[in-house]
Amino acid sequence: MSTDVAPKVSSDQHSLKLSFARVLKSEILKLRTLRSTWIMLLAMLALFVAFGALAALSTTGQISDGRNGGPQNFGLDPVTTVLAGASFAVLIMSVFGVLSGAREYGSGMIRATLAFVPRRLYVLSAKTIALMIFVIPVALIAAFGAFVLGMAVLSAAGSETVALSDPDAQRVLFGTAMNITGLSIIGLALGMAMRSMPGAIATVIGGVLIAPALLTALLPESWRPVLKFLPSNAAAPFTEVQVRADMLALVPGIIVFVAWVILSLVIAGFLLVRRDA
Amino acid sequence: MIEVRNLTKRYGKVTAVDDVTFTVHPGFVTGFLGPNGAGKSTTMRMILGLDKPDGGSVLVNGAAYRSARAPVAEIGALLEAKGFDKARSARNHLLTLATTTGISAKRVDEVLTLVGLSEVARSKAGGFSLGMGQRLGIAVALLGDPRMVMLDEPVNGLDPDGVLWIRNLLRQLADEGRTVFLSSHLMTEMELIADQLIIIGRGKILADTTMREFIAASSANRVRVATPGAAELRLRLESRSIDCELLDTGALIVSGVSAADIGQEAFAAGIVLHELTPLAASLEEAFMELTRDSVQFHTDGAAA
């Protein structure tokens, strides 16, 4: 390998300054320069849209019946049908969040990052915002893409459709994108707090996505007033078409969901500042 | 300048760094020498604020590292050879870190050339050998064109060419007036690079001296002399203010003069010599002697 001599003080030495905007730029660059970022975002987009189209295709016969058949029937309404891929999107993006939080601990790069950026909360905040910059647009495109394509499939088959201008459709589409984003942030926070990808992935999937639904299904009705505050239940009023009486209303639901996201970040931030790197 | 004051770090029952105080000065290469587990890496992590001390403090150019305008322009550090993401290219790895502080892409390329990685700059760092990883770590340390460079075992995994290169690089950085602080567990390595020497064992500072003094103290000509006329020879040598030590075995250990000199003296006085043996303790032995004592001391201390 060729070797050279050290240069004298470089020209930009005097303009060097650590700033939050630069740390944010750095975190965006970190995500951009990993192929896994693009693979996961594309996978989310593709699965979300494809499952919506598939669901629309396979239920075109059932929807008109189902509408009168009560809430038990599959393909209850067109919006729910075309958003059939939403749960995959949530799953993939929460894993994506974990990866962006825990990855540097796996490689040991976190110590270089924190040496460059000793203000550790800069790192956590920048990682969170960078994650949102990548997840929010793709989640919105995926949700609206699934809706438009799914509705086109339904309309081609002559089934009932819902217009994009429908307030319920808009609530659920934006809400689904918010749910995806929120869970990816919870994944990031868990990844930073647990410093291990397998552990954090298991926690976000098991604890945040599955456990609340499982508890809601298993525990008696009397537990509802408590269980409705769990993250995935708090998301129900903005991710489900039917507004359920036993769940929170829309605005409290949003507040509680956002509170969970913030709580996870506060815990991650506290641990990041307190612990040795 | 790095000022370490009464720094202490405990991991459970282990006191990894025990009330350590030293200063690293600009313009010199300062070696931080100690056997495995002595506390070198822990001390370096605390200097950068990565680990929190249980006691004591560190000043980097008179201020806390984290309060610097551009921390990496103060200290550039290599802490671990494999501290990069395998999926990212060397150049992108450097760019992500450089961006935090406004270091230009031009500087990134400059540093890549400097460490000899420009040809592989765009391939995934996961495929790098240990030596290439080490060079990438050194590139990270040099990115901010720092006033101080702190390297933890920088020659690990480098080939002889690489070792020579880093020696010259560190010398040049010191000559430019920068503070160079590097750790090693090999005295032979330090002997070739360092001007100043800080020796640590079991978390305690055992020596803080210049390389020159350490060499003088440990490899001063020492000669063992066995002779029936030990007492007389000793008197004669001591009258020339030459250091003599009479061992229990009756042998003399003479310091500071050559065997030939002693032979001459004995011949002139008509003293019969049975043995005249130069004792050349190597620096490595002197270092091991020093750290062995510290281990001994600690074991006794724990038992008491």
Ligand SMILES: Nc1ncnc2c1ncn2[C@@H]1O[C@H](COP(=O)(O)OP(=O)(O)OP(=O)(O)O)[C@@H](O)[C@H]1O
């Ligand atoms: N994160 C940690 N948790 C627990 N113990 C630790 C930790 N880091 C270091 N130690 C312990 O502290 C002591 C000093 O370790 P350190 O890595 O600083 O030594 P070192 O001088 O760098 O050794 P080496 O030459 O092997 O790199 C050792 O006993 C080590 O086991």
Ligand SMILES: [Mg+2]
């Ligand atoms: Mg070490």
